[in-house]
Amino acid sequence: MIKFKWVYNNDEINFGPSSLDNLRNYLNNVKKVIIATGKTSAKASGALDDTIKILKEFNIQYAIFDNVSPNPLSSQADELAKIIVSYSADIIIAIGGGSVIDTAKLGSAVAANGGKTIDYLYNKRKVEKIIPVYAVNLTHGTGTEANRYANTTDTERGDKLGNAICYPKASFDDPKYTLSMSKEEVLCTTFDAFYHAYESTTTSGSSPLVQMLSEEAAKQIKENLPLAVQNLNDVNPRYYLLYASMIAGVSIDLNPTNIIHALENIMSGLVPSLPHGCGLAIIGPLLAPLIHKSSPNESTKILKTLNPDIKPNSDPSIVTKILTEFQSSVGFNKKLSDYGFGHDMLRESIRRAFSNPVVADRLRNRLYGVNIDEKVLINMLENSI
Structure with missing residues (x-):
């Protein structure tokens, strides 16, 4: 190190x-x-x-x-x-x-x-x-x-x-x-870093520099998160997860996140018992097909670190499957309901997101060619409960 x-x-x-x-x-x-x-x-x-x-x-x-x-x-x-x-x-x-x-x-x-x-x-x-x-x-x-x-x-x-x-x-x-974190904290904070990498790369205006940093962050997470959860006392994989988090933090400084972070922030604001990174991991795979449709080449570059078979023209269900399988492989299979979050809260979160002018702008304007409204998000996220 x-x-x-x-x-x-x-x-x-x-x-x-x-x-x-x-x-x-x-x-x-x-x-x-x-x-x-x-x-x-x-x-x-x-x-x-x-x-x-x-x-x-x-x-x-x-x-x-x-x-x-x-x-x-x-x-x-x-x-x-x-x-x-x-x-x-x-x-x-x-x-x-x-x-x-x-x-x-x-x-x-x-x-x-x-x-x-x-x-x-x-x-x-x-x-x-x-x-x-x-x-x-x-x-x-x-x-x-x-x-x-x-x-x-x-x-x-x-x-x-x-x-x-x-x-x-x-x-x-x-x-x-970082060694005092629980297993769930290790998982959830790392998922936050992963979705920083994925979203900053796919938000409109992404540069080759953002893509390079984000691909490296995703690669380090793929390699080291399984090692970290296998042995919570091993500092070596934490070094590389910390490195991944840092450079993904630079990625979002250069180009911001999009719909997954914008919506989850509202959700965990409404229900503070929902850890931010866990919320991202629950809704991220369900929203990723929209992102992949908007930025197929950029999305593919990040997802290839998890599954080399992904292609820009892959069926949207494959995108969800790749993310879900990786998260499951490291022991994360939670639903929103595990954190006291129900269907009414989901609908309220989406309503709040679109009624807040700052958040609504981020939902609508950070992806190319994708029409996002309340009904679309509610339908996509019903299975997250």
């Missing part, structure tokens, strides 16, 4: 074993830090203790904000922003997966520019400056440590969506911190 550093859009990404040691390089003149975390993962992974140890070496004061939940709310980012301001924090260190890092980005934007989190979700305010965010990543799914996006649930409307907010000042990807 090679340790390396690279810079993407001024985000210095420190990758590999003991990468958190490099945090020391960013602490000159820092006096006060807010550490943002969830309730358990930062402690369980060991990353919180390691971070605090480094801060104490520099005699830096710190306060911990541990009120970030899975599928977080915009009100949590607003709460974090108030604490950042009242504490006069110089920087924010986010220790967690996508929920924590995204909340830190949003909290930074609100603390530095004013307003509320939802102002930035709906482009009512622009991010002109930030309190620097340092991301200690604990999962191999979102890729948010490498891109500018942040997702949260609009507390007022109940809709989850994301927008471009800011890049971290630096991030730290050490695979050992």
